[in-house]
Amino acid sequence: MIAVTACALLLTLTALGYILKQYREESVLYDQLEKIAFKDVAPGVTGSTGATGATGESEKQGIDHAALSALNADYAAWIRVEGTKISYPVVRSDTPQYYLRRDFYGSRSVGGTVFVDSANGRDFTDTNTMLFGHHMRDGSMFSPLKKFLNRDFFNANRFVWIDTPGRTLTYEIFAVYETGASLVPYSPGNLTDEQLTPLLDRINALAKHKRETEVNLKSRILTLSTCGYSVRNARIIVHAVLLTDTAAIPGS
Numbered sequence: 001m002i003a004v005t006a007c008a009l010l011l012t013l014t015a016l017g018y019i020l021k022q023y024r025e026e027s028v029l030y031d032q033l034e035k036i037a038f039k040d041v042a043p044g045v046t047g048s049t050g051a052t053g054a055t056g057e058s059e060k061q062g063i064d065h066a067a068l069s070a071l072n073a074d075y076a077a078w079i080r081v082e083g084t085k086i087s088y089p090v091v092r093s094d095t096p097q098y099y100l101r102r103d104f105y106g107s108r109s110v111g112g113t114v115f116v117d118s119a120n121g122r123d124f125t126d127t128n129t130m131l132f133g134h135h136m137r138d139g140s141m142f143s144p145l146k147k148f149l150n151r152d153f154f155n156a157n158r159f160v161w162i163d164t165p166g167r168t169l170t171y172e173i174f175a176v177y178e179t180g181a182s183l184v185p186y187s188p189g190n191l192t193d194e195q196l197t198p199l200l201d202r203i204n205a206l207a208k209h210k211r212e213t214e215v216n217l218k219s220r221i222l223t224l225s226t227c228g229y230s231v232r233n234a235r236i237i238v239h240a241v242l243l244t245d246t247a248a249i250p251g252s
Helices: 002-037 065-071 143-149 151-156 193-206
Strands: 075-081 087-092 128-132 159-163 167-180 221-228 234-247
Touching: 002 065, 002 087, 065 075, 143 151, 143 167, 143 221, 143 234, 159 221, 167 193, 167 221
Parallel strands: 128 221
Antiparallel strands: 075 087, 075 159, 159 167, 167 234, 221 234
């Protein structure tokens, strides 16, 4: 019995060590990618946690999309979320969930990469663009989305920025909730009025916190999804609506 217990403990510690090693490697990888993306940004400027203007304009700009695309043809954009450390490249593959357990370079990875649903295009012009990221125990990837379940945090932080090779998109978060995966309204793509209306109704019904932001049948929505743990197989969902769509900084 002692031998069995010892073996089980050894296996557990080995598995834990492997996971922690993966966390460290992934942290280094995304730090390197951020340095590549923002190589011309002044030291200390951080759009994900820095100050913003009245319209949510981020301090961190001038992303080197060409360099990122050269590293991975699936690169689509860079995402940042106000008040959080979320600042990551976003990828899109025609293969559903290809990046669920693959890093930016396509290698096997515990944390995966933030990815666009394969039913969406890569240019964020769909009615509802859905992005997925893991809820990592070290606080990386989309883990900070859980903060929006706190009303004070939700009220204080509202903007999401998506920088594509051609456009800079500013979204305002208008709803957040945590629910079972089977109850999440899964509807990526270009939606008809008949499809969008029940989606908005469903969001209103599920929302734990809502913001009185105008969302109508002409709106473009960004949906962020990660795992939750309040119920079995839960998901934390953040919905944001497009406020501004402007041309990217020349040379970025």
